[in-house]
Amino acid sequence: MKRILRLIFISFFIILISGVGFLSYMLLEGTPPKIEPVSVPKVVGKVFEIRLKATDNRSGIKEIEPVIVQGGKKHIIPARKYGSSHWWLGSGVKEVQEKWAIQATEMGLKEGPAKILITARDSSFRNLLKGNKAVLEQDVVIDLTPPRIALKSLIHNIRSGGSGLVSYKLNEPVVKTGVLIDGLFFPGTPNPGRGQNTYISLIALPFDKIRVKKFLVEAADQAGNIARMGVPHKIFPRRPKKDKINITDHFLQLKIPYFEMNYPWVKGATLLETFLNVNRELRKKNGEEIKAICSKISAEQFWKGAFKRLPGSASRANFADERTYYYKGRKIDRQFHMGVDLASRKHAKVPAANNGMVVFADSLGIYGNTIIIDHGLGLYSMYSHLSEMTAEKGEMVAKGAIIGHTGSTGLAGGDHLHYGMVVNGIFVNPVEWWDGRWIRDHIEANMNP
Numbered sequence: 001m002k003r004i005l006r007l008i009f010i011s012f013f014i015i016l017i018s019g020v021g022f023l024s025y026m027l028l029e030g031t032p033p034k035i036e037p038v039s040v041p042k043v044v045g046k047v048f049e050i051r052l053k054a055t056d057n058r059s060g061i062k063e064i065e066p067v068i069v070q071g072g073k074k075h076i077i078p079a080r081k082y083g084s085s086h087w088w089l090g091s092g093v094k095e096v097q098e099k100w101a102i103q104a105t106e107m108g109l110k111e112g113p114a115k116i117l118i119t120a121r122d123s124s125f126r127n128l129l130k131g132n133k134a135v136l137e138q139d140v141v142i143d144l145t146p147p148r149i150a151l152k153s154l155i156h157n158i159r160s161g162g163s164g165l166v167s168y169k170l171n172e173p174v175v176k177t178g179v180l181i182d183g184l185f186f187p188g189t190p191n192p193g194r195g196q197n198t199y200i201s202l203i204a205l206p207f208d209k210i211r212v213k214k215f216l217v218e219a220a221d222q223a224g225n226i227a228r229m230g231v232p233h234k235i236f237p238r239r240p241k242k243d244k245i246n247i248t249d250h251f252l253q254l255k256i257p258y259f260e261m262n263y264p265w266v267k268g269a270t271l272l273e274t275f276l277n278v279n280r281e282l283r284k285k286n287g288e289e290i291k292a293i294c295s296k297i298s299a300e301q302f303w304k305g306a307f308k309r310l311p312g313s314a315s316r317a318n319f320a321d322e323r324t325y326y327y328k329g330r331k332i333d334r335q336f337h338m339g340v341d342l343a344s345r346k347h348a349k350v351p352a353a354n355n356g357m358v359v360f361a362d363s364l365g366i367y368g369n370t371i372i373i374d375h376g377l378g379l380y381s382m383y384s385h386l387s388e389m390t391a392e393k394g395e396m397v398a399k400g401a402i403i404g405h406t407g408s409t410g411l412a413g414g415d416h417l418h419y420g421m422v423v424n425g426i427f428v429n430p431v432e433w434w435d436g437r438w439i440r441d442h443i444e445a446n447m448n449p
């Protein structure tokens with residue numbers, strides 16, 4: 001009996017000791033939680049987000065409460081609380097990621113400096129049951145004013161398929177700015193030589209666009225405030241031009257084997273079917289490749305003055321000609337021609353149209369051997385169907401430097417140069433860029449208004 005009593009007493013004692021041990025380990029622990037900012041911005045606008053990670057490996061996170069203090073006034077943001085099913089177990093939340101969407105103006109915050117204070121508490125019974133706490137403190141500037149845009153350029157007369165330039169000045173540094181023409185965005189390039197926060201943006205109107213609803217300068221500051229300003233403009237629709245192309249068996253026998261060899265996926269049941277795959281699908285794919293190459297904007301302007309046209313050549317086809325293709329008198333396809341075809345003598349020397357950096361020198365589907373030159377500010381020229389290329393990718397070339405010889409590689413029927421120009425990934429009419437007076441009035445005048 002005595003032994004049993006002693007046993008019960010010892011067991012009770014062990015339970016008591018381990019209970020106290022557990023309680024002091026879990027509920028009286030003195031290790032505060034940790035707060036790690038995931039995104040706690042330093043400059044904010046009307047709406048912003050606070051994102052953070054909190055960890056507590058002992059009793060677990062009990063609550064996280066953000067507060068914004070401005071001018072001695074505390075703006076409390078609803079806390080996140082983590083309860084537990086049994087009070088002695090703590091919350092069990094060892095790690096948590098939280099975010100708060102803050103409506104600064106609705107909360108009554110005003111423009112100017114403020115302080116973000118985030119307090120995390122754990123489930124420990126320390127500090128009169130309030131738990132251990134960690135505080136993250138960060139200064140923040142509340143900016144509710146969008147940037148101010150001052151338009152500098154004066155003339156914005158643009159043809160369908162034509163180019164232009166917009167210059168403007170902002171009153172503060174921004175994170176994103178450019179010109180928006182309907183769905184197209186033309187990023188602004190900083191122009192420090194013409195003053196602080198001054199930008200220029202080369203723009204283009206796709207050949208099939210005859211009306212524009214939105215033509216705006218847009219600027220977004222670090223706080224997310226966006227400014228937009230309409231650009232007074234005039235659009236000149238182009239006169240559509242049509243052209244007929246006869247596809248003969250001789251042409252198919254001459255051209256199609258090359259495409260079947262190099263692009264096996266275009267192979268159809270007949271030569272004509274393969275031609276149609278080349279003319280539709282490969283053309284489209286090549287257009288996307290060119291767009292990708294010519295969408296990068298080099299901040300430096302390499303080109304100077306008028307672009308050089310292939311010497312002693314005649315135009316055989318114009319920009320944006322609508323071509324209808326016939327086979328044995330039957331209409332088989334319709335495509336738009338995105339450059340100018342220039343014919344001189346066979347294997348004529350091809351000069352670089354202006355100063356720039358060769359960014360592509362390789363075969364390119366329907367365009368055959370092609371060189372693309374980056375002239376800076378988003379302006380590119382391309383030279384296709386070359387029989388030979390003498391410039392290499394990465395090479396800086398001067399206006400007039402020989403980069404290759406004309407030929408009939410790709411889908412060309414005869415020896416000629418297909419000359420294209422691209423602004424920010426959009427094919428434009430090269431005729432404007434060959435005209436020194438047009439450049440002076442529409443580009444240079446707007447750069448230095």
Ligand SMILES: [Zn+2]
Nearest residue numbers: 339340341418
């Ligand atoms: Zn062409």
